[in-house]
Amino acid sequence: MIEYSSQPHYLVAVDCIVFGFDGAHLKILLVKRGLEPEINKWSLMGGFVGSNESPDDAANRVLKKMTGLEGVYLEQMQIYGEPNRDPIERTLSVGYFALIDIHKYENQLNDDYEAEWFLINERPKLIFDHDQMVADARKKLRYKASLHPILFEMLPKQFTLPQLQNLFEEVNDTKIDTRNFSRKITSTGLLIKLEEKDRSSSKKGAFYFKLDKKKYKADFQAFLNLIPNLKN
Amino acid sequence: MIEYSSQPHYLVAVDCIVFGFDGAHLKILLVKRGLEPEINKWSLMGGFVGSNESPDDAANRVLKKMTGLEGVYLEQMQIYGEPNRDPIERTLSVGYFALIDIHKYENQLNDDYEAEWFLINERPKLIFDHDQMVADARKKLRYKASLHPILFEMLPKQFTLPQLQNLFEEVNDTKIDTRNFSRKITSTGLLIKLEEKDRSSSKKGAFYFKLDKKKYKADFQAFLNLIPNLKN
DNA sequence: ATTATTAATTGTCAAAATGACATTTAATAA
DNA sequence: TTATTAAATGTCATTTTGACAATTAATAAT
Incomplete structure (x- = not known):
């Protein structure tokens, strides 16, 4: 008989691919990672899912914390759960993509986090599987945008x-x-x-x-x- | 500074909505749950994600174990992660929908699990948030099927x-x-x-x-x- | 004042896709 | 031979699509 107690437990995180548009080009918002490993490397905005929140809640919380924005368009993409995707400890991450009005963001910048907009094709290499997440998000954005406004x-x-x-x-x-x-x-x-x-x-x-x-x-x-x- | 060690860990499961078609009607494959709580109630096919597998691996494993089928069409739907969705312990579940040829299944039935096909509109009430999962899966199936074969x-x-x-x-x-x-x-x-x-x-x-x-x-x-x- | 320049705006036409609609056909049963 | 039943197929008017270039509004230059 399978029992709960004998099953392994994992960390669960969220990562957000934040898209913006400056009038001419598609951009993506990245932050310098604030914890080890890979501290100070560029990464997606993310965080762990807390005890009293759903992954959707967590993604909204992270976005608000880092951009000051509430109620942004946020869509669950997929889960990233390869056993060794995080070198420290097994962590599953729920990927989200967010669409925000780049102008709203500029007014609400939270300077505690080193965040920066990059042209989508001129972004730095990201940590872990975040480059894959960005690629998936672009595909999903294209797919969804071809059908819905x-x-x-x-x-x-x-x-x-x-x-x-x-x-x-x-x-x-x-x-x-x-x-x-x-x-x-x-x-x-x-x-x-x-x-x-x-x-x-x-x-x-x-x-x-x-x-x-x-x-x-x-x-x-x-x-x-x-x-x-x-x-x- | 956020550190991994101080973060909460959770169980992670997969649940599969298995669709089939008998030539006239859409059907769904359910099993009698084999562990507490809610033992012997009807539920979706599911299981915990093991230490050395991704959620996709886990879904395929569960499907193979319970139906005998390999290489079935399986698509990740969304994650279900409300803090209290499982009454025993916090468990996040990755929902998948599967499309299988009902005839193949009949030959490969694994009798260790009490599995049964139900007409989609005459299914019993399911445990936890599984009814919601079925509703979401139907919507997703309709969406995807209107665009792809x-x-x-x-x-x-x-x-x-x-x-x-x-x-x-x-x-x-x-x-x-x-x-x-x-x-x-x-x-x-x-x-x-x-x-x-x-x-x-x-x-x-x-x-x-x-x-x-x-x-x-x-x-x-x-x-x-x-x-x-x-x-x- | 006239002209040049630049990006924004708008129109036409043929081909393809769509939706609405009913009759014919193939096989067996009576 | 006829009746029955479900399968297969055709037409037409409307809408949508894709390809294509000329005109317009404003400022800058002469």
Whole structure:
């Protein structure tokens, strides 16, 4: 008979891949690790799951502690549980990816932790299996974003169509035809055009849009299809 | 400074939602639990993660032990980690869903475990949060199956179009127009029509098909779109 | 004042995919 | 020979898609 008492116990952690977008490029937020082993090396934001919290709770706690942000978009990805992934002691880690508005973060920076944004393709090597986690998170982000409008979570309240398209192109690592993108994104009914223009990027300026939050919540589970299937 | 040694340790388990299809209805495989608490109550197939295996390894081991089957389709779903989900001791469980060909199983039944197939809608109440796991697994199955051809994993080597359509209808809890379904599924190129007919369900008989495995593997990650968006 | 420059914005058309819909066919039973 | 039953298949109008380039709005330069 199997009994609980004879079974091995493990540490359980969470690690968060935090994505942001600066208007042109996809970025990832990394921290200098504060404990041994591999202290002071770059790593994902993480921490152990406490006695009175679920892994989801723990991920939210870690994010709040290190970025000051609450209520960020957070999605469970998968568990990383190879027996020897942590050299000190067996630790299973639940991987999450988070999407945050990079501008909100800047105001709430917690300086106790050395955190820094890196361009997704120019990030330093990370500890343990964190590079694998980042690769998995990118894949999952791409997958999810091709079906649901999650990328808006990384945009400020006002954004332009060129910015939005940039973001889709970055995430999917592809170029999208401007006319077709505009048509598709408009037909979702998710965008509300504003009076104001962003003049910072061109003489003509690009109109700002905001998200129709009601429509966003209602349609979140509906499949969109924002990434074209290129034939040529 | 946070140190490993001061952190709490937990039991880590896996639980598998095993789906099957009898040609007409979606089924789920349950076992009578073999340890306290809740001994002899119906539950999902599960077990603790051992010292030298990953959670994926553990899920495969449990499935093999209880069904005799190896290499079944197994997908990590999510982690269940509410602090009090297990009344004896804190246990985190990684939920998996498995898709198996119900006919293969029948040949390999391991009688040491009291396992039984239940119609998905006529299953007994399960222990702990296992009912929630089943609900989540159904949702995930539906989601994934609407995009990728995973349902073939539940069919025998030879199957008929009506059977295939039944399966899609069961999983999506909807009725599909025969002509449109046939057109779509044919256009995927995934099916190879055989000479033989299944005469068990009608006078006319229905042609058997088999899966084009090469095409299946190649197209697995490509998005299909097999479930229609009904307008009326 | 006119022109040049630059990025934003918008339109067309042919092809493909979709959804709605009913009849014909193959086999056995009566 | 006819009745019965489930399987298989076709049409058409609408919508969606992908490929493609010209126009517009604003500032900078002359």
